[in-house]
Structure formats: C-alpha cells, structure tokens
Amino acid sequence: MAREERERALTLRIGIDTGGTFTDLVVAEGDRVRAAVKSLTTHGDLPSGTLNALGKASIDGEDVERVVHGTTVALNAILTRRGAQVGLVTTMGYRDLLDMGRAWRPWEDALIDPRWRRPHELRPIIERHRRRTVPERVRADGGTVVALDEAHLLAEVAGLVGDGCESVAICFLHSYKHPGNEERAAALVRERFPQLSVSTSADIAPYPREYNRFCTCVLNAYAQPLMDTYTSELENRLQGSGYAAPLMFMTNDGGLVAPEQATARPVTTLNSGPVGGVMGAEMYSRRLQIPNLVGFDMGGTSTDVAVIADGRASIKRELELEHDLIAGIPVLEIYSIGAGGGSIASLDAAGGLNVGPESAGSDPGPACYGRGGTSATVTDAFLLLGMLDPEVELGGEIPPDVDAAERVYAALGDQLGATPVDLAIAVTEVAIHNMAEAVRQLTVYRGADPREFALLAYGAAGPLVATQVARSLRMPRVIIPALAGVFSAFGLLGARVFEEEVTPVMAAATEELAAELFARLRQSGARLGEAPGREDAHLEFRIDAMYAGQRSELEALVNPSHPQPLAHLRAVFDEAHRRQFGYTLAADIYVSTLRTRAVESAAREVLPPELETRDEGKPKGERDIVIGGERHQDVPVYDWAALAPGQRLVGPLVVEAPSYTAVIGDGDVAEVNSVGDLVVDLREA
Amino acid sequence: MLFPQPTDLTIDEPLEPVDAACPECGNEAVFKYRLVDYRGWLRVTKCRACLNVLDRVRIEPPAQGGA
Amino acid sequence: MSVRQEKESSTSALSAQEVESRYGIDLTVAEVLRHALRYISLQMQLKINAAALSPLLSEMNDFGIGLLGPRDEARDLDFDAIAMSTGAPAHFVINQYYARMAIEHWGAERFEPGDVVIYNDPYRGGSHVNDVGAVMPIFHEGRLMGFAASITHWLDIGGPVPTGFGPGLQRDVYAEGIRLSPRLLYKRGELVRETVELFTEQTRIADISSNDLQVVKAALQVGADMVGHYVDRYGPDAYLSAVEYTLDYSERAVRRALLEIPDGTYHAEDHLDNDSEGDPMLLRCTVRKFGSEIEIDFSGSAREDWNGYACQWSDTVSAAHLGLQAILLESVPPNAGAYRPVHVVAPAGSCFHALPPMSTNSGHLFFLVKSTTLVKMAISQADPKLAVGENYDDICILSFAGIDTRLKHPIPFVYIRFPLGPFGGSALGDGCCYMPIEEGNAVETSIEFEEEAQPLLFLEREFVTDTAGAGMHRGGPATRVVIAPLVDSESTYQLEQCRFPTKGAFGGGGGSMASILLHKGSLARWSGLEELAEPEVVAGFADPDDGAPIDPDDARAVFRISKLAGVHFKAGDVIALQVAGAGGYGDPRERDPEAVRRDVRNEIVSPAEAERLYGADLG
Numbered sequence A: 001m002a003r004e005e006r007e008r009a010l011t012l013r014i015g016i017d018t019g020g021t022f023t024d025l026v027v028a029e030g031d032r033v034r035a036a037v038k039s040l041t042t043h044g045d046l047p048s049g050t051l052n053a054l055g056k057a058s059i060d061g062e063d064v065e066r067v068v069h070g071t072t073v074a075l076n077a078i079l080t081r082r083g084a085q086v087g088l089v090t091t092m093g094y095r096d097l098l099d100m101g102r103a104w105r106p107w108e109d110a111l112i113d114p115r116w117r118r119p120h121e122l123r124p125i126i127e128r129h130r131r132r133t134v135p136e137r138v139r140a141d142g143g144t145v146v147a148l149d150e151a152h153l154l155a156e157v158a159g160l161v162g163d164g165c166e167s168v169a170i171c172f173l174h175s176y177k178h179p180g181n182e183e184r185a186a187a188l189v190r191e192r193f194p195q196l197s198v199s200t201s202a203d204i205a206p207y208p209r210e211y212n213r214f215c216t217c218v219l220n221a222y223a224q225p226l227m228d229t230y231t232s233e234l235e236n237r238l239q240g241s242g243y244a245a246p247l248m249f250m251t252n253d254g255g256l257v258a259p260e261q262a263t264a265r266p267v268t269t270l271n272s273g274p275v276g277g278v279m280g281a282e283m284y285s286r287r288l289q290i291p292n293l294v295g296f297d298m299g300g301t302s303t304d305v306a307v308i309a310d311g312r313a314s315i316k317r318e319l320e321l322e323h324d325l326i327a328g329i330p331v332l333e334i335y336s337i338g339a340g341g342g343s344i345a346s347l348d349a350a351g352g353l354n355v356g357p358e359s360a361g362s363d364p365g366p367a368c369y370g371r372g373g374t375s376a377t378v379t380d381a382f383l384l385l386g387m388l389d390p391e392v393e394l395g396g397e398i399p400p401d402v403d404a405a406e407r408v409y410a411a412l413g414d415q416l417g418a419t420p421v422d423l424a425i426a427v428t429e430v431a432i433h434n435m436a437e438a439v440r441q442l443t444v445y446r447g448a449d450p451r452e453f454a455l456l457a458y459g460a461a462g463p464l465v466a467t468q469v470a471r472s473l474r475m476p477r478v479i480i481p482a483l484a485g486v487f488s489a490f491g492l493l494g495a496r497v498f499e500e501e502v503t504p505v506m507a508a509a510t511e512e513l514a515a516e517l518f519a520r521l522r523q524s525g526a527r528l529g530e531a532p533g534r535e536d537a538h539l540e541f542r543i544d545a546m547y548a549g550q551r552s553e554l555e556a557l558v559n560p561s562h563p564q565p566l567a568h569l570r571a572v573f574d575e576a577h578r579r580q581f582g583y584t585l586a587a588d589i590y591v592s593t594l595r596t597r598a599v600e601s602a603a604r605e606v607l608p609p610e611l612e613t614r615d616e617g618k619p620k621g622e623r624d625i626v627i628g629g630e631r632h633q634d635v636p637v638y639d640w641a642a643l644a645p646g647q648r649l650v651g652p653l654v655v656e657a658p659s660y661t662a663v664i665g666d667g668d669v670a671e672v673n674s675v676g677d678l679v680v681d682l683r684e685a
Numbered sequence B: 001m002l003f004p005q006p007t008d009l010t011i012d013e014p015l016e017p018v019d020a021a022c023p024e025c026g027n028e029a030v031f032k033y034r035l036v037d038y039r040g041w042l043r044v045t046k047c048r049a050c051l052n053v054l055d056r057v058r059i060e061p062p063a064q065g066g067a
Numbered sequence C: 001m002s003v004r005q006e007k008e009s010s011t012s013a014l015s016a017q018e019v020e021s022r023y024g025i026d027l028t029v030a031e032v033l034r035h036a037l038r039y040i041s042l043q044m045q046l047k048i049n050a051a052a053l054s055p056l057l058s059e060m061n062d063f064g065i066g067l068l069g070p071r072d073e074a075r076d077l078d079f080d081a082i083a084m085s086t087g088a089p090a091h092f093v094i095n096q097y098y099a100r101m102a103i104e105h106w107g108a109e110r111f112e113p114g115d116v117v118i119y120n121d122p123y124r125g126g127s128h129v130n131d132v133g134a135v136m137p138i139f140h141e142g143r144l145m146g147f148a149a150s151i152t153h154w155l156d157i158g159g160p161v162p163t164g165f166g167p168g169l170q171r172d173v174y175a176e177g178i179r180l181s182p183r184l185l186y187k188r189g190e191l192v193r194e195t196v197e198l199f200t201e202q203t204r205i206a207d208i209s210s211n212d213l214q215v216v217k218a219a220l221q222v223g224a225d226m227v228g229h230y231v232d233r234y235g236p237d238a239y240l241s242a243v244e245y246t247l248d249y250s251e252r253a254v255r256r257a258l259l260e261i262p263d264g265t266y267h268a269e270d271h272l273d274n275d276s277e278g279d280p281m282l283l284r285c286t287v288r289k290f291g292s293e294i295e296i297d298f299s300g301s302a303r304e305d306w307n308g309y310a311c312q313w314s315d316t317v318s319a320a321h322l323g324l325q326a327i328l329l330e331s332v333p334p335n336a337g338a339y340r341p342v343h344v345v346a347p348a349g350s351c352f353h354a355l356p357p358m359s360t361n362s363g364h365l366f367f368l369v370k371s372t373t374l375v376k377m378a379i380s381q382a383d384p385k386l387a388v389g390e391n392y393d394d395i396c397i398l399s400f401a402g403i404d405t406r407l408k409h410p411i412p413f414v415y416i417r418f419p420l421g422p423f424g425g426s427a428l429g430d431g432c433c434y435m436p437i438e439e440g441n442a443v444e445t446s447i448e449f450e451e452e453a454q455p456l457l458f459l460e461r462e463f464v465t466d467t468a469g470a471g472m473h474r475g476g477p478a479t480r481v482v483i484a485p486l487v488d489s490e491s492t493y494q495l496e497q498c499r500f501p502t503k504g505a506f507g508g509g510g511g512s513m514a515s516i517l518l519h520k521g522s523l524a525r526w527s528g529l530e531e532l533a534e535p536e537v538v539a540g541f542a543d544p545d546d547g548a549p550i551d552p553d554d555a556r557a558v559f560r561i562s563k564l565a566g567v568h569f570k571a572g573d574v575i576a577l578q579v580a581g582a583g584g585y586g587d588p589r590e591r592d593p594e595a596v597r598r599d600v601r602n603e604i605v606s607p608a609e610a611e612r613l614y615g616a617d618l619g
Ligand SMILES: [Zn+2]
Pocket: B022, B023, B024, B025, B026, B027, B047, B048, B049, B050, B051, B052
C-alpha cells in the first residue's frame, strides 16, 4: 500500500449502535460517511452481531482510528433484573429508601390507586435483608453526629459476601459534599474483600439528594459485573478480529469514555444509543445552521423527542428507567412516550380509543408481521392507510401481511361500527397528537414557540409521520436526514472525549462566594488542562444552580475569568432559566455544584456522502394514501436512491429509502440537498 | 349567618317520609331530603331502595361566612 | 324512552355513527380532543411545578388545576369541570363547587379577557382557607368558551399559627387567616396591586406569594392558550361538542364500573382519635348502590366541634368521589361527567358539614381522609375483588418553627413535614409500604436539602418490624421517622390511628397503632450509640404517672390528644413519630409460605409473629 493511501486510511471512524432488533453501523472517513449498514442484533452473544456488521461494511481493521459504541447492556441488565448479586451498606436509620422511592405514584395510571406498588417492591434490585446499616452520620456542614463504626461495617459486608453478594454499594448521607466516610469504608472493604465490586455514591453521582444518588449507585453496583464481562469480551473479540483501534463508549451526557471507565461506571452508558441520535441532531443543527431543532425518533415501542435550542441539546438531571428507578446524573434530555409502531390501539369499556402504551413489541409484533399478532397496532394502521408500501418488506426483513392488518382493524372496528380504514385514521390521528404533545412538553410549555423550531425526523418510522406531527404543531420545516434509518450510529461519530471534575457547593451566591467559586473553577481547569494528552483540549465551566427557594438544579456555562463574577453568574443563569422555563426571577442564585470539563477539541463534524449529480428521479410508482385524515389517490412514490441533488418535489408524495419511508403532505415542498437530506417546507396550515 | 354547635352528639340528615310508592320499583322507602350532586345542593324526593329520584329542586347554598 | 332506559343507554359505548349523530363530530375529532383536554390540564400543572417557589406547589403537588366548560344549556354545560390535572387528587372535585360558586358570585357576565378572579373562602364550596382558588375566562372571538381554574395550597395564609394548621388553637373561622370573597387578581391582564398586597402584607410568605400568584396566572394562561389553539384548529362548535362527548365518556366509564358492584346497602364505621376535648368522634358512612346509581350518606356521624374538628361539605363530597374512584379497578379521567352518578348526603352541623363560624382548617385534612376511607371500607364489603385493607389513614403533619441560630445572622424558619406511610393489602397483593394518601401525591423531599435549610436532623426513616396488618396479602409496615431539632422549636402535629388500629379486609388483620414519642435531650445519646432517654408519650396512650407508653388495654392508660398546635420542643430533643401499619387482606393462614419466609428474612415480620399469625413453620 502506498504511504499516501495508508495515511488517508487511518482516518476511519466507526459508530456502532446495538439496539434491540438491529445493530447499526456507520463508517466515516474524515468528515464523510463511507458506509452504513444494518445487521441483526445477536442476543446472547452481542459481540458477534458487532463483528457481523463490521464484516458487512467490509472494513479493514488496520484502517480504523476509533470505534464509538452505544450499548444497552447495562440498561437491559437492570430492566430485566439480570444484574449481579448486590448488597447495600448505608447510614443508620435509612435502610429502606429503595422501597420508599420518592413516595409519589405515577401520574398516568396510578394516581389514586390504593393497590399500586412501587417497581422496587415488586421486583427488588436489593431485597431488604441485603440492605445493611452501619453506625455513621455527618451533618450538612460535615460535623460528625455518629462516627463510622469500622468493625461493624466489615462485619456487615462479611455477612453480605457470605450471602453470595459479588457487588456492594456504599451510600452515606451528605457524602457528595463530605465523602470521607464513604471513601474510608470503600478502602476498608476493598482491602478485606478484594474480589468484591465496590461502588460509592459520591463517586458515581457526586450530587445532592440522597435518594437519587443512592439509587444511581445501587444501579451501578448492580450492572457493574455484567458490564465488566461485556467490555472485556468485546475488546478482545475486536482485537482478535484485527480491530485494534481504541474502543470508546457513548455516555448519557454526550461524551465518550474508555472501556475501563464504562466498566467502572456502567450507569453513565444507560442511554448511550438514543443519545447518539441527539448528538446527530446537534451536528445537523450546526451544519444546516438551524439553531432550534426538535429531534424526533419514532421506533417500535416509543417515540423519543429531544430539543436542540441555540445549537445545544437540553440537559436533564436524571434518567428514569422505571418509576423512581433513576440514574441521578446529568443526561442529554430525551422525552419518551409510549407511542411507537408497535403500540396497541384499544377500546375501553366506555368506548374511549387509546393508543399505547402497551406494545406488541417485535414478537409477535404488529398483526401485519404475520407472526400471529392479534392486536391492532399503529404500524398496521400505517399499512392500511397506504403510508407503508404493501409490497415492500418491513424493516427490509418482513413481508407485510395486509390481510392480517385488515382483519384486526375490522374486528376492532366492528365494536364501533367503523370501517377498518376509518378506524385506522382515528388511531393514526390520536397517535400523531400524542407525539405532538411530547414535542410540546419540551417547547410550548417551557415558553418556546415550536414555530421557531424545525423537526428532524429519524428512526424507522419518524419520517412516516414527521410532516403530520409538524403540521399539528405549526412547525414550518421538517428535515429528514439522509441516514435517518441509522441516525443514532451516525450521531455517535459526533461525540467527543471529555473528563469532568465536580465540586459541591450548596450556598447562595454573594459577591465574595462568586469570586471564590470562579477561582476554584480556574484551578480545576488548570489541573485538568495540564493532564497528559490534553494539549488540544478546551475547557468548559458549568455551574449547577437554582433560584433560592427552588428545588431543582439547572446548569449554566460560565466564564470563570469574567471580571464581575456575581453579575456574570446571574446573567448566564437567568439566560439558562429563561431558555428552560421561559422566565427569570429576581431571587438569589443558590449554587449546588461546580463542574469543570476538559473536552477533546478535534472537530467531529461528519456528513453523509455527496450525492452524484444526475437526472431528476422519476416516481417509481404510485398508490392511494391517507394523510392527515384525507384520502389522496395515485400519490407518486419516489426511490430515494434515484433523487438528484437540488431536486424539488411537491407533496403529496412518498419517498422510500432502504431503511425508512417518508410521507410528504399535500402542498408541502421537499428539496433534496447535496447529501440527500430532504428539507421539507410545510404548506401554511 | 352563624350557627351554634349542635347539642346532639351525632347528626342525621332529616328524612321527611313521603306517602307514595316508588314508580320504578314499588318500594315505599320514599323520602324527601337534601343531598349534593355534581352541581350542588338539591332537595330530592327519592327512593332509598332503587335510588330513583321522583322529584328534585335545586337549592342555592345558604349564604354563609358572613355574606 | 323511560328514565331507566335513558340511564342504561348512558352506560353503553357509542358507535362511530352514534358519536357523529349525537355530537355532530366524527370519532377522530372527539377522541383527539378528549385526549387533548387531559394533556392541557397536565401542562398547566407542569407550569406550576416548574415555576412556583413554594415547595408545597413545586414538589408536594398540593394543588389542582384544569379547565371548566362554558354555560350552554343545549349541551348541558354549566361551567362544569371538564379536565383536571394530576396534582393532588384532593383538589380534583372541589373546583366543580369552588370555582363554579366563585363564577356565580362574581357574575359570569362581568368577566373580561385577561381577568383573573381569586378567592379563598372555604364556606363558598371550598376546602380550607389555605386553598386559594383562581379562575380565568377563556374567550374566543368574544365568545366565552369556559374557564381555566386552579386551587393552590398557600404555605401560610396569615392568622395566629404559622402554616395555618392550628388544631386546638383556632377556635373558629375568624382565627384562621385572611379570607377573601371573589375579587380581581388581574384586570384585563394587569396585576391588581392591592389584591397582591393582601398576601404580601398579611401572610408570612411575602416573596413566595408575589411570585406564586403570578405563576398561577401563567399556568391558567397556558390552559386558555391551548384551548384557543384547539378552538382555532377545529372550530368552537366542534370544541364544545368534544367537551360534551368527554363528560359523557367519563360518566359512561363510572356507570359501567358501578354496574359491576353488587347492588346493596353497605355500612362502615370508624372513629377519629379525638375531638377538642379528647373524646373519640364517631364517623359513619352508608353506601347505597343500585344499578349505575350510588348514594353516599354520612348520617350518624359526630357533630362538628370547635378548634378545627369539622370540614366543609364540599370537602366531604370531594372525598366521597375519591373513595369511589380509588376503590374502582380502572381509573376514570376526573371531570364533572364522572361525578354525575354520585349523590352525597352530608348532614349539616355534623363534622362532615361545618356551619359557620366553625374552623375547618385542620379538619380539612383528617376528615377528608376519613371520609375517603369510610367509602372504601363500605364498598370493600361488596366484593372481595374490590376490597382493600385500611391505609395509615392520615395526612399527618409535624411542623417546626423557630430561629435558625446556625447562621451568622439568625433568621426565622418554618418547616412542615407530611410523614407518609403504608397501604392495605388487596386481592392483587400486599399493600404498598410507603406512599402518600390518595388525596395527595407528594414527591418526598430530600433530607440533605432539608438539613441544609433547617436546623433539624432527620435521624431515621425506616420500616418497623411487626407493624403490618396480617393477611393472605398483608398491609404495608409502619414507618418510623426520628427528628431532632437543633434549636428550641414550636411545633404542630396532627396524626391519626393513635387510639384505634387500622382495619383489615375479608379476614385480614389490623396494623399497628401510630404514636409520637419524645426522648428528651437524647441527641447526645443518639450520637454515642447509647440507649435514648425513657420516652414520654406526646400522642397516644400514656401512663398518667410518668407519661411513659402503656398498653392501651391497661385500666390506667390515658389518651393524649393526637392533634395539637403550639407545642414546644427543646434543642437536642429526639422526637419519634410512627404512623400506623396498614390492614391486611384475607386469611393470614392462606398466605403463600414463601412470602412469609421472605417477610421473616427481611425482618418485616419476626419469627415469633410469623408463627403466631401465619402458623409458619420456619424450622
Ligand atoms: Zn325505587
């Protein structure tokens, strides 16, 4: 190989998103995507599916610079309760927080239900007999109420080990600010029980709120041994197959970490797949210069919505897996509703029509999968309305069984005296309004006007409904990215490595305090910036704060070299608050934590491949289709692969790509850009 | 309008017997009394057996709290 | 059509054609708008959660907010509640009376766009003076389409007792705080200063009030705007038709559920621990159920008593609805349609129907919960599959107020805690071990935050062994909360079941009783891991000689009132509040032996009690 070629080849980067059904893989060479493939996920032996996908993309391992991975291993371990045998050691008096949760019942289905029980009571991560307390207690100011009883601690842990525990969570009150007792306890336990996996709450989630921190630490301890097995096996298998490039894992907050860190802190990877999609949306926001963007990912069981405002994804302080089973650490915000293709339409006893949250899943799946599913799902409705092609395999794999879809809709329609198609219209409209509501959650109700946002639709089903969802929100523009079908894997390529230092504060900002905090941020920045290999890193300084009297933190980026610390702090926090909630207050600013982040500064912009100039694509066929409740005849159907850059199409029409189908509404104008994204301007509603 | 504390230790809603059988079920447990429905106070003539309401008159809530 | 037939038709689901012919809109529009109304009220709630400064609004969800329809005789609408948020269920029903009576009082024709009318007189269909009501009219092209309405619990409303809960100290309604007949908070979008000043000058929470009054308006505005959005999209007539459809839908859902309950008359009896003299108050409820109609009658209950031992009729009616909604197996979207099948008898002058000038501020909490419990208890007898054991049965309060001397410049603090507890067993399984009573849905606040903000130490919050009512499905265990003030404090407490244990259902046993114990000056002993000082009973049964806990069956036992304001604790005292254990369901001997072993392993049940109650052979 010529020297010149080798240098070029070393720039290959790979994003791999292992989902429930498919393993998606996108390869970029420099700033261009070179290949994108979908391969079936191999449950029970996940690394094989990854290697299959790599094989399908025909990549030579020697050309690879970095592999970025989004995984659901830790998430699935928790959701299926297949994690480790784990014990909890906690402050005396607080044995039962896991069963108490945050006390409240879920709004949707159990608001006044006296029979409701908390998920952790029904399916415990740690049963009460493995939750042990030790004499230990500090005050909020760090003063000792009860000294740590070390002998007692070791006796309790010995009991847990004797009971079969392989992992232990150590969780003490106020430890995020005063971690001494936790650290001492962990050191003692590690020394005495070197084989034991040990997680401490202040290390895993260094933030106030005992329940959130303890729960996060417990989930970490629960997933840790399994994650350990997975990361080392994946690394070995990749290396054994010639992929020696560094493997990085996507984290919930959009960063990348090495396998050792993912192994030690699996809770940071719980949402790593969906976060890939949000990173992709951020890249699109920058590239298309659309600062306000709603990421819209409709999948099989749910629809995920994320908001990019002023070019940045919004941040949430916790990730909820089940009611009150949470990871209380900063995550890129993704709002999920139980309305996906597999969502089941049902009639209640009073004749009300409901769509989801129950889902037919992928097995048996919607009736039209022909696998014996007898529930009327959203995908079946799409098929009956012509939104999906009755002749084209679903997901490229499953030939649709239109008769089965018709049968289930006829059966349900009989109860209402409605035709299958009329019922399918009602189901689709209810589903679309549910999804629009999810978008409103993150925009209208925070004081942001969705008319100032574009909708970026991805996932297998996002492009099917995008123009209809946007229309009901009066959003003027829809973007359907060229790689909509593998968008999360694409987005993984936009992530950067960072390291973060977290310092707790918990005080109202005064001139004096603000100056001191800024000095601490500068010191922390110097420490992080001086670490080896950080020559190109750039530093980001964040404060987590709230108005005095509020009880939930919001982050704001600050410049710690600003000459007027308090005024600057107020200005940036007011702005962050306005963006998140739509208003500001005159109250003091109460600072909860400082975070300094060193971010790898190499640009990570990736584009889909340039389309070749060619004649404008002609429709490959036509079919009748119902859009927004209106019946349209002989709607043209285009093959995405035949579209030319700059081609302009006026709806109603359908575009079929290998891994998604886009429906463009009546009068909407879609333009194909140079890389094959569809930029759709909606007709005035 | 202000009221003294009642002298009876327990309080019953006064039931005024009505000399009629319920046209729905024939039962003679028909009474006139006050109750609250979803719109407020009613004086009803009602069958206690089948809950059939023979007659209803809406009553404005008495002026209370000093009005 | 006879009356009876008409009732039956209102229990059957409608066909698509019937929807079209009855309401003039197709099924799609009807269903999209039915779901939309629920979403709008939820969004109004989130606005309050996000923006309010009072923790009772931001975290404790102690409010209700939603939409009312217009007055339209042809559509059978009379400002009825058409959608309510998921905040505190206690506030679901009340707007059907509170808001409608305020609109009536103010005069429906007087409202102008941008007005907000505010009120808090509990004797006008309300709950208690702390619950501030507000309505904003929704106009579309000059036509009144309904109202956005809210009820929000104000952390303090003036009067002699911080937080307002003054059992034993507030003899009558005049001692409760400011009491407003309906008046303008906003006039055509402009804040009315002198109304705000009522709150900033007469309550202890000026800053919170001036912010949160504006938050209430902003949340009402969300509702008005979103209704406007849908009226624009579908037209005013389609919107109103959908409102009518939505109310009828909820009515059908409740009537269908009522048909499932066996016809009959069901009685329940309970007691409140004490009246203002310390004597138990008898509480009675009779539920008459026939077809899809139900009458809930509180006749035979104790008379009202001074010092907070009474509640408003509107509160009782709310509670009766909640009891019914809770006991039904399927949840029904709360709106006026769901309330149509229910009649409530609340005899005037009883503790369930206060007459002025009785104080209802404390009684609001305990009678609301008790009346809900009575309805559940009565209907539990109708069918084992509906039955639930009694829960911990109170919105308990433990508050502390004083001066925070930890700071360089000491400042006053007011802290109120609502200890939570367990629920009873049911046909479905064991009771939940820890959650709010049905009337509320608070998020537990963080101890770490509370200890930053208040000079208090929260030393324990843990389940207590052998407190759960036994049963095939047992009740949840009691939770004990231990708190030590670091400065001298004045407290209010309200707690129930200190005198009577909770009851099981269908052969299930009762749970343990509640109590408050004081270990004087014991914080130092706690720190040294020593035995605490001998406890003194604050609420519950005491030995008259030394105040020590005593067996309630002991002839010498005296009962110490479980609701009192103006109580003083010293810095370093240790106060242990334990709520009641919840009642079990079904014969304990039929409990799955594996479940008994699990309870023993987890120290919810001791080996000795496992043998005694469950006949478990653990050998
Ligand atoms: Zn009758």
